[in-house]
Amino acid sequence: MAKVKYYYDSENLAYRKIKVKKRKKFGFAALFILASALFGFICFVVLLNTPYFDTPKDRLLIREMENLKLNYAVLNKKMDQVDNVIETIEERDNNLYRTYFNTAPIPEEERKAGFTDINRYKALEGYDNSKLVLQTTKRVDVLTKELAIQSKSLDYIVKLAKEKNKFLAAIPAIQPVRNENLKHMASGFGYRTDPFTKARKMHKGMDFTAKKGTPIFATGDGVIAKADNTASGYGNHIVIRHGYGYETLYGHLSKYNCRAGQRVKRGDVIGYVGSTGRSEAPHLHYEVHKDGKVVNPLNFYYGDISAVEYVAISKLANQENQSLD
Template sequence: MRKVKYYYDSETLSYRKIERKRSRKIAIILAFSVGILGTSALLLLLYLNIPGIETPKERKYKRELTNMQLQYDILNKRVGNLVGVLENIEERDNKIYRVYFESNPISEEQRQSGFGGVNRYEMLEGYQNSELIKSTTRKIDILSKRISIQSESLDDIAKLAKNKEELLASIPAIQPINNKDLKRTASGYGMRVHPIYKYRRMHNGMDFSAPRGTEIYATGNAVVKKVRLTPGYGNLVILDHGFGYETYYAHMNKFNVKKGQKVKRGDIIGYVGSTGVSTGPHLHYEVHKDGRVMNPINFYHADLTPEEYDIMFNLSSLENQSLD
């Protein structure tokens, strides 16, 4: 309870209550309010400028920023791991797959092309962590580009593999007649004495002696290019294997195919005879590559062991008399 104050009035010779003036009350209230506001402003100024003192909102933003930096660090590590895996795939692509399929490797410049000169990340500048964001974004963009190039490369390799599979199935790779004991190898490729003309001349194939009617096999997948009777080769079949390969089968007794027919390795295309310029039943076999005559001895890899190949090589190398 507020104390009541009195004063002595000498005129009335009595005590009178002291009454506060209204203006004084207002002045006191104003002074008190100004004091509070000034003190609050001073305290706020001190609060905002004293190191280490943060508002709740600032603490929230700092936590979010710290979490973002942590997430970017984790993302950078994951990107680094993915780059390592991709580099391994790229190396295998260049040094194994493309070498096997006889294709040129992709250069490092091609794999990382398109990331020089222009500032792609200008819109990411001006922030507190711009460098971190720009660096991570650039790594992801480069990784995406390299993955895209590698994906296209694997598509190319798939096509090369398909072509390689077709090549391996088409290339001449077996003997044209059944010759397991190799005793039917009569004459090889090279300079030989002609049985009729009796002088040395180039013999462009290999002769396999066999009874009339012995089965003759296609040595690789092919399309029958020619089936006809010729003056020198007699009954002749020419197979087009694709990839520049052709095989000739001469002096046949009878055909078992017709022009334009597709055949697979091991299919019977005819039978041994002695037609044309020939001294006895046998098969004259030739291999051509890009229009050039090749030594057939190099095309039995699917049919002979290394030991059998050595035996056949020695037999075919003898400069004896050919059968045609």
């Protein structure tokens, strides 16, 4: 039962009952309801932000977050494996492939370099797990860059390998006349007696004595630069430009089996032995030029003769006898 309140009426010297107006009662009731609602809302918000009262949605988000952390851990383990594979490839690249092709290795700083853009990862900052996400993202970027560098390096190695194959095919590496067709090695590279003047002079090639019409082979891949008799003393002759500074000359031919501008491969028949020009007997005069200078052809017969055959030819070629041209 509500308490009855009185006030003292000094004029009438008596206590009178205090009567509360209905409007005021309504105001007090409304204020109480509003305060109760505000208090209840505050309590609800506090409860929502405490770990003791998780909603189904909160529990779902927490579970998803744990799954994400697990996935990031798995991803980092896989990146460890990828990193090991890349390191193995990089080691082979620097110490095997590039060493073989005499090419400088890629510096470690260049391979492992990150990114200089400081705002690159700005959007990933400010979250509960930003550190984990940032570290993983940076690692993925570094691995991606390493793979791109290694991919370009392997493309370069493939290019070098193809170029190496072309280079090896271009080097004059076989005898221009087969051993079974040779009568003997008439003269080698160096100072020899001239058959016409009997004076001692430089013989710039090697003379292979063979029957007229014996096939002559291109000693390396290249392009026929000349197939004519315009050079004094050589008679009918052929010049092949092999590239990489190499040229070969075949002199005193009886006839040609090629034309200027034609591309030939090592082992192709380009002409036949004869005795045209300044020649004393049927033979092939063969020269090798490197960077515009004549070199000893004896150093280039590693492609089709054995070590025993090489020693025998070397002994004959080094004898200071009379040349045939």
